[in-house]
Amino acid sequence: MSVTSLDKDLANLTLTLVADFEAPADRVWQLWADPRQLERWWGPPSFPATVEEHDLTPGGNVTYFMTGPEGEKFRGWWRITSVDQPASLEFADGFADEDGAPVDDMPTTMMQMRLIEHDGGTRMELRSAFDCWEQMQQLVSMGMAEGLQQAVGQMDALLAG
Numbered sequence: 339m340s341v342t343s344l345d346k347d348l349a350n351l352t353l354t355l356v357a358d359f360e361a362p363a364d365r366v367w368q369l370w371a372d373p374r375q376l377e378r379w380w381g382p383p384s385f386p387a388t389v390e391e392h393d394l395t396p397g398g399n400v401t402y403f404m405t406g407p408e409g410e411k412f413r414g415w416w417r418i419t420s421v422d423q424p425a426s427l428e429f430a431d432g433f434a435d436e437d438g439a440p441v442d443d444m445p446t447t448m449m450q451m452r453l454i455e456h457d458g459g460t461r462m463e464l465r466s467a468f469d470c471w472e473q474m475q476q477l478v479s480m481g482m483a484e485g486l487q488q489a490v491g492q493m494d495a496l497l498a499g
Contacts, residue, residue, distance in 0.1 A: 340494045341487050346478065351468040353483060356461060357490050361497040363453040363460045367424035369493055370394070370451065377402075378496055382488040385412070390438075394421055400429070401438055413438060416449075427451045431466070445473035464490070 340357040347354065359366055369375045373392035381387040385404040392400050400416040413434035420428040428451070433444040440446075448467040453460050464486065468474035 341490050344483055344487060346474075346483065348471065348474070351471060351474050353466040353468075353474070353478070353486075355464045355486050355490060357464075357493070358456060358459060358461050359493065359497055360459040363424045363455065365497060366453055366460045366462060366493070369496060370427060371423070373400075375496060376400075379489055379492040382485045383492060385485075394418055394427065396421060401434065411436070415440060419448075425453055445469070445477055447473075447477070462490075 340359055341355060342358050343354075343356045345352075345354045345356075369379060371394055373389040376392070377387045377389050380389075380402065381404040384407050387402050387404050390401045390403070394400070396418055398418040400418070401413070402415075403411045403413045405411055413436065414432065415434050415438070416429040416431050418427070418429045420426065427449075429449050430446050431449045432446040433441040435441055445468065450463075450465045450467070452463045452465075454463070455461075466477075466482070466486075468477070
């Protein structure tokens, strides 16, 4: 599996996943930039994603839903804040209701994705920053850390294929 570490930093309210790939940064970037490829890994294997809107430009939006094993749908959104193709992507990540509107009583995290040349391949650092300890605890208890590991773990097969 490509995931090499997952660090929960309670003092800095961050969750940082590091993954190493035997592929150039341009290729890893495409897993984010192409909505059909993003669908194949964003979300744990038992909760596949369907991307509805995909605009990776500052101020752009990505909207999606994940379908659970029983057919239930869980919606989410990104608000893109920064893009430096193929090196980095930053966005707010949140939950949405059945109509796609942000759910105000659920936490929003700031995500930073960085791609760095490493050992002849690419290292991806994915950092989630939380507003407060309670929000971090809520999302971690909902399985965010395990879900991210499972999701990113699917990227190797896509890069190989």
